[in-house]
Amino acid sequence: MPPIAANSPLLELQDVHMHFPVREGVFLRAARSCKAVDGVSLSLRAGETLGLVGESGCGKSTLGKCIVRLHQPTSGKILFEGTNLAALKPRALKPHRRHLQMVFQDPVESLNSRHTVGEILTEPFEIHGVGDAASRRASVLALLEKVGLPAVAAERYPFEFSGGQRQRIGIARALALNPRLLVCDEPVSALDVSIQSQVLNLLLDLQRELGLTYLFIAHNLAVVKHVSDRIAIMYLGRIVELADADEIYEQPLHPYTRALLSAIPRPNPGGRRERIVLQGDVPSPINPPSGCPFHPRCPHATDRCRAELPALRPAPKLSGHTVACHYDLP
Amino acid sequence: MNARNPILEVQDLVTTFDTDGGRLTAVDGVSFGVQRGRTLGIVGESGCGKSVTALSIMRLLPQPMGRIAGGKILFDGKDLVTLPPDDMHRIRGGRIGMIFQEPMTALNPVHTIGRQLSEVFLLHRTKDKAEAWRRGTDMLRKVGIPAPEVRMGEYPHQLSGGMRQRVVIAMALACEPAVVIADEPTTALDVTIQAQILELMQSLQRDMGLAIVLITHDLGVIAETCNDVVVMYAGRVAESGPVSEIFSRPSHPYTRGLLDSIPRLEQTRKTKLNVIEGMVPSLKDLPAGCRFQNRCPFRIDRCATAPALETVTPGHETACHRWRELPAR
Numbered sequence: 001m002p003p004i005a006a007n008s009p010l011l012e013l014q015d016v017h018m019h020f021p022v023r024e025g026v027f028l029r030a031a032r033s034c035k036a037v038d039g040v041s042l043s044l045r046a047g048e049t050l051g052l053v054g055e056s057g058c059g060k061s062t063l064g065k066c067i068v069r070l071h072q073p074t075s076g077k078i079l080f081e082g083t084n085l086a087a088l089k090p091r092a093l094k095p096h097r098r099h100l101q102m103v104f105q106d107p108v109e110s111l112n113s114r115h116t117v118g119e120i121l122t123e124p125f126e127i128h129g130v131g132d133a134a135s136r137r138a139s140v141l142a143l144l145e146k147v148g149l150p151a152v153a154a155e156r157y158p159f160e161f162s163g164g165q166r167q168r169i170g171i172a173r174a175l176a177l178n179p180r181l182l183v184c185d186e187p188v189s190a191l192d193v194s195i196q197s198q199v200l201n202l203l204l205d206l207q208r209e210l211g212l213t214y215l216f217i218a219h220n221l222a223v224v225k226h227v228s229d230r231i232a233i234m235y236l237g238r239i240v241e242l243a244d245a246d247e248i249y250e251q252p253l254h255p256y257t258r259a260l261l262s263a264i265p266r267p268n269p270g271g272r273r274e275r276i277v278l279q280g281d282v283p284s285p286i287n288p289p290s291g292c293p294f295h296p297r298c299p300h301a302t303d304r305c306r307a308e309l310p311a312l313r314p315a316p317k318l319s320g321h322t323v324a325c326h327y328d329l330p
Numbered sequence: 331m332n333a334r335n336p337i338l339e340v341q342d343l344v345t346t347f348d349t350d351g352g353r354l355t356a357v358d359g360v361s362f363g364v365q366r367g368r369t370l371g372i373v374g375e376s377g378c379g380k381s382v383t384a385l386s387i388m389r390l391l392p393q394p395m396g397r398i399a400g401g402k403i404l405f406d407g408k409d410l411v412t413l414p415p416d417d418m419h420r421i422r423g424g425r426i427g428m429i430f431q432e433p434m435t436a437l438n439p440v441h442t443i444g445r446q447l448s449e450v451f452l453l454h455r456t457k458d459k460a461e462a463w464r465r466g467t468d469m470l471r472k473v474g475i476p477a478p479e480v481r482m483g484e485y486p487h488q489l490s491g492g493m494r495q496r497v498v499i500a501m502a503l504a505c506e507p508a509v510v511i512a513d514e515p516t517t518a519l520d521v522t523i524q525a526q527i528l529e530l531m532q533s534l535q536r537d538m539g540l541a542i543v544l545i546t547h548d549l550g551v552i553a554e555t556c557n558d559v560v561v562m563y564a565g566r567v568a569e570s571g572p573v574s575e576i577f578s579r580p581s582h583p584y585t586r587g588l589l590d591s592i593p594r595l596e597q598t599r600k601t602k603l604n605v606i607e608g609m610v611p612s613l614k615d616l617p618a619g620c621r622f623q624n625r626c627p628f629r630i631d632r633c634a635t636a637p638a639l640e641t642v643t644p645g646h647e648t649a650c651h652r653w654r655e656l657p658a659r
Contacts, residue, residue, distance in 0.1 A: 049600075055520035056491075162609050192375035192610075193547060197591040197603035204600055219520065226593035227600065245599055263525035265550030267592060269573045277529055278522045281490040 008082070009043035010213050011067065011181060016040045016076035016086070018062050022286055034286045036062040037073070038237035041312070044181070049207065049214040051228030051245065053221060053260070055282055059237040060217045064183040067215065068102045069093060080181070098128050101174035105186035107166035111158040117144075117169055118154030124176040143172040147202060164195035171202065181213045188223060200227060221264050225249060230320075233257045236293035237285055239312055243321035253315055253323040256294050292326070300329060336363030337406065337541045338387070338426075338509050344400035345379070345386045354613040356382040358565040359401070364509070364558070367535065369542040371556035371573070373549060373588075377610055379565040380545045384513045387543075388428055389418050405509070424454040427502030431514035433494035437486040443470070443497055444482030450504040469500040474530060492523035499530065506538055513545045528555055549592060553577060558645075561585050564611055564621040567639065571646030581648040581656065584622045620650070628652050 018037035021030030036059045044050050054060045065071045067078060069085055078085040085096060104110035111120055121140045125131055131139065141151050147168040158166055167187060174182055184203065188196040204227060206212060218224045224231060225245050232242040233254065241254040252258045259276040278297045283289050292310050295301040304326055315321040316328060345357040357379040364370040372380045385391050386398055389410060403410040405426065410418065422428075430436040438446055447469060448462035456462055463482065470478035473496040486494055495515065502510055512531070516524040532555065535542055544556060552559050553573060560570040561584065569582040580586045587606035608625040617623055619634040626633070632651050639647040650656075 055522060164609065193549070193588055194375060194591055194606035195609065197593070197605045200593065201602055201605060204602065221521070222593045222595050225595055225599060226597065226603070229599075249595055259522055263521040264595070265524070265528070265548060265554045266595070267549040267553045267577065267589065269553040269577050275525055275529070277525050281492055281523065282520070 009079075010046040010081060011215075012043040012077075012079040013063075013067070014041050014077040014079065016063070016066060016078060017074045018059070018066050018071055019074045032286055034284075035237050035288060036285055037066060038285075038288075039076075040234075040237075040239055041076075042232055042239060042242065044213055044215060046180070046213055047207075047211050048229040049216050049227055051224035051231040052215060052217045052234060053219065053224050053231060054234035055219060055260075057236075057282055057285065058234045059285065060234050061185050063234070064102065064185050064215060064217050067181075068100045068183050069097070070102070094128075098124070098177035099180045101177070101179040101182055103167075103170050103174050103182060103184040103187045106190055107163060107170050108158070108190075110170055111166060111173075113158055115157075116154065117149075117156055117158065117161075120158070120169065121154070121173055121176060124173065128177060130177065139176070143176060146175065146206070147172045162195070163191050164198055167191060167199050168202065171199075171206070175206065175210075178210070179212070181215065183215045183217070185217045186219070187216075189218060189220060196223070203227065221261065233260065236283065236288055238293060238324065239322075240294065240325070241321075241323045242312070243315075243318070247318065247321060251318065251321075253321070253329065254294075254325050255298050255300055255329065259297075292324075300327065302326075336365050338543070339363040339404040340383070340387065340401070341404065342401040343383065343386060343398065343403065345382050345391065346397055346399045347392075347395045348397070349395065351614055355399075356565055356613060357386065360560075360562070360565075360567055361401075362558075362560045362567070362570060364541045364543055366508070366541050367539045368557045369535065369544055369555055371552040371559040372543065372545045372562060373547060373552050373559060374562035375547060375610055377564070377613070378562040380562050381513055383562075384428070384511045384543065384545055387511060388422055388426065389413075390422075390428075420454070423450055423502075423507075424505045425507050425509070427505070427507040427510045429495075429498055429502045429510060429512040429515045431517050433491065433498045433518070434486065436498050437494060439486055442483055442485055443489070447482070447497070447501055447504065450501055454505045466500075466504070469504050470497070472534070473497075473500045473503075474526075475500075491519055492526060495519060495523075495527055496530070499527070499534075503534060503538070503540075507540070509541045509543065511543045511545070514547070515544070516551065517546070517548070524551075531555070549577075549588065561588070564616060565613065566621060567647075567649060568622065569646075569648040569650075570639075571642070575643065575646045579642070579646075580659070581642045581646070581653040582622075582650045583626045583628050583656065585648075586656070586659065587625075628656065 019033040019035050022032045022034050023030050052060045066073045073086050118140055122136050125136045144153055149168055188199050216227055228245045231245050231248045232239050235256050241257045252261055259278045262276040280297050289296050291307045292305040295305040310324045310326045312322045312324045315323050341361050343357055343360045347354045374380045387403055398411050447466035451462035451465050467478045467482055475481050475496050516527050556573050559573050559576050561568045563584050568584045590604040606625050619636050623629045623633040637649045637651045639649050641647055
């Protein structure tokens with residue numbers, strides 16, 4: 001592997017597209033396609049957390065799965081430590097896989113119910129041929145300790161654990177091979193409020209301790225803001241705004257970001273704010289609107305928005321803040 | 331909370347389930363009331379009994395396992411617990427509407443929206459099919475569905491999640507009920523759609539003088555839409571009172587734990603969040619006395635006896651022996 005410059009990103013996405021064929025008609029011809037991810041470019045620095053926010057169907061999970069190569073993107077580059085993962089064949093990809101792991105939303109469905117926790121956690125070592133039986137056992141116990149579960153957990157089955165504990169098992173499995181990057185896809189949305197904060201604290205601790213880089217995908221904006229250094233907002237397969245986590249909340253520029261932020265119900269009674277209620281629903285990625293994908297719901301849309309797709313451009317006067325809107329809204 | 335006469339009042343409700351592992355008490359002595367034109371929130375985590383409370387009010391408990399074992403549910407002077415099934419049938423949907431969490435399971439996938447919506451009118455209000463259809467169309471217009479005439483002929487799968495939830499709301503409100511019970515009505519929806527639905531429910535409430543019981547786990551939704559709130563934990567009321575009181579002066583360690591553990595936008599990023607240690611006890615294995623004691627940082631020996639609800643300020647009650655001693659926040 002070529003040496004990595006100190007400030008080069010750990011992961012860089014260049015114009016990633018993921019189009020799924022939509023088969024219809026008698027001959028199941030793929031006449032149309034669902035553009036789940038439609039030209040995403042972004043980069044992750046080592047040790048940072050990038051929050052990826054958007055509503056259902058915006059393509060955020062698909063993008064996460066492209067990064068860990070559970071999907072092969074239709075086009076574009078996924079540069080991980082300088083290697084383009086998107087172009088690799090399965091065999092060439094395998095040595096890279098251990099560095100990129102995923103934590104799934106549903107800790108019930110993502111753990112094999114017929115395996116003990118010990119077996120689940122041993123599997124990554126077996127697949128990648130790491131260590132012998134004794135060292136694997138020791139590693140499993142170390143993993144359980146790292147995520148705050150007792151050693152006896154190794155003998156038990158997933159159903160014997162609560163949702164929060166199962167998510168800890170999912171995190172332990174992702175950590176088994178000392179990955180560099182974790183893609184966390186809605187890791188706390190299936191959990192109760194009092195358990196959510198336990199798991200978020202664990203993720204923050206692990207990042208500090210192990211120097212992990214996170215792509216944190218979620219729809220709960222307060223959760224995302226709490227764990228992220230930078231935040232990208234996604235709408236209909238594209239990034240519409242990307243900025244420092246504090247800045248995007250203080251100075252949102254894209255009309256969609258503004259509406260999204262104003263729609264979060266806040267636990268401060270009496271503090272009524274002006275809520276921007278968007279009209280209509282998110283359009284289908286099979287048949288996206290012309291021009292700016294947000295124009296049918298945008299209160300500021302003009303003819304230019306209906307015709308011309310805005311590119312992600314640097315925001316005026318704000319460094320590291322990019323936005324995909326034709327206008328500099330006040 | 332009982333300054334004015336509540337339209338719906340639950341008194342000491344006890345609901346049990348017979349399971350293979352024996353009889354479980356899912357709701358254990360819950361009381362609250364809601365007045366016309368007001369919204370009462372019930373908040374708690376999974377398994378706290380909030381949905382079972384809603385199903386008990388509607389007398390829709392899964393049969394034959396679920397049973398109301400004690401208490402009263404007073405609606406309009408009548409006790410729903412002892413009401414004959416036929417009378418209950420008239421009240422359900424007619425006087426008390428219900429909005430469910432998952433609009434796809436609340437709607438029948440093989441019938442058109444129009445058929446399902448006019449059925450409500452045919453059951454409760456009219457014998458005339460054309461009249462029922464017309465009133466159904468009006469109702470869809472009222473909940474903000476564009477081209478209601480077209481939508482009446484469509485099937486649930488042809489609508490988006492937000493539109494389906496609007497249909498469910500239209501069905502719940504079709505007969506202008508006095509009370510609506512909404513069980514996590516926006517949990518399955520995206521935030522921008524959630525904002526639309528909450529706004530819609532509030533404007534319909536203003537127009538119709540509805541009393542709403544809103545069940546949710548989201549403290550933000552409670553803060554923005556409710557007048558009063560009941561915090562439930564493991565089948566019991568931990569604390570109840572006006573929303574402003576509960577959020578500014580929470581007087582139960584569980585309520586405090588909940589409020590402190592949610593990440594807030596104004597908080598410094600990447601700092602450690604407060605947590606409630608441990609987890610909710612299983613209904614099979616509840617501790618004697620206060621049910622929160624195994625997670626409570628203020629636990630003392632006296633917590634082995636169940637705390638009664640004590641009045642903090644008029645209308646604000648808490649079930650904690652030590653509420654007076656809790657440190658200022």
